[in-house]
Amino acid sequence: MPAFQAWVVARVVVLGALGFAHYVVDHAGQLRSGVVSATHAGLLSWDGAWYSDIATKGYAALPREGLRFFPGVPLAARGLGVVGIGERPALVLISNVSALVAGVLLYRFVVDEGWGRSLAVRSVWLLALAPPAFVFVMGYTDATLVALAIATLYALRRRAWWWAAAFALVAGVCRPTAVLLALPALVEAARSIRATGWAERTARAAAVVAAPVGLACYLAWVGATFGDALLPFRFSYFFVCPEPYLVMPKVKRFRDWIFDMAKSFPKPHELFTRRVSKKA
Numbered sequence: 001m002p003a004f005q006a007w008v009v010a011r012v013v014v015l016g017a018l019g020f021a022h023y024v025v026d027h028a029g030q031l032r033s034g035v036v037s038a039t040h041a042g043l044l045s046w047d048g049a050w051y052s053d054i055a056t057k058g059y060a061a062l063p064r065e066g067l068r069f070f071p072g073v074p075l076a077a078r079g080l081g082v083v084g085i086g087e088r089p090a091l092v093l094i095s096n097v098s099a100l101v102a103g104v105l106l107y108r109f110v111v112d113e114g115w116g117r118s119l120a121v122r123s124v125w126l127l128a129l130a131p132p133a134f135v136f137v138m139g140y141t142d143a144t145l146v147a148l149a150i151a152t153l154y155a156l157r158r159r160a161w162w163w164a165a166a167f168a169l170v171a172g173v174c175r176p177t178a179v180l181l182a183l184p185a186l187v188e189a190a191r192s193i194r195a196t197g198w199a200e201r202t203a204r205a206a207a208v209v210a211a212p213v214g215l216a217c218y219l220a221w222v223g224a225t226f227g228d229a230l231l232p233f234r235f236s237y238f239f240v241c242p243e244p245y246l247v248m249p250k251v252k253r254f255r256d257w258i259f260d261m262a263k264s265f266p267k268p269h270e271l272f273t274r275r276v277s278k279k280a
Helices: 002-027 033-044 047-057 064-068 072-082 087-112 117-129 131-136 142-157 161-174 176-190 198-226 249-264 268-279
Strands: none
Touching (some): 002 033, 002 087, 002 117, 002 131, 033 047, 047 064, 047 072, 047 087, 064 198, 072 161, 087 117, 087 131, 087 142, 117 131, 142 161, 142 176, 142 198, 161 176, 161 198, 176 198
16 A cells, blocks of 8 residues: 555665764764763654653643643543553654554545546655654654544535544644644535535534644643643744754744744834824
């Protein structure tokens, strides 16, 4: 099956690159400690280390910065840890199984939508081998989110509203960007809604709000536990990344540009004042 073939090739490429990185680190002499530690961490380096610590230690044992990593996949890894699989291997397992599921669902989705098997094959290969897809092999949440997003869209197109709601709800607990699933859900739910009964309207509404509800559940827990529901958004990576990156000229110019753009936007009360003055 094309999805499985692409999945296997992607893992050969990433693991081969990781093996080469280990060889370079072991034979290149002195390197920066961050490079060495990230290489030795393997599939749990970078953000994977955060997810691993959340799964094994919980949020309370970590800096507040860790709250920007949502709990869906770490909770699943902890659940697998209960049945004998360690939390760290479970993170990698969940990510890789999710990547395979995402490929299978994408292939089926493209074919069932009438776009043909040729496009479906190209789609799954692109999903597996696009440069950012290396994180689908690591202990990240990206593969799980993509699988849930495709499952949500597939269910929406088949009018399986409650399934779509379930997938979107879990996605909302995995990554904040899952709230964007509310947009296609709204489009699909609005189709021929006048010809439906209240039971189906309720199901459609559930599919629309499910992802935002998942996000809201996590934020509500953060608020109840740490006193500020918006803490996950107060620690955006762009503003907490290591100092060497912040002083790089291009990064610094881009950050300054964002701040300048934000200052140039009118405040809400200014917009209201302008509208009132125009009406007058």
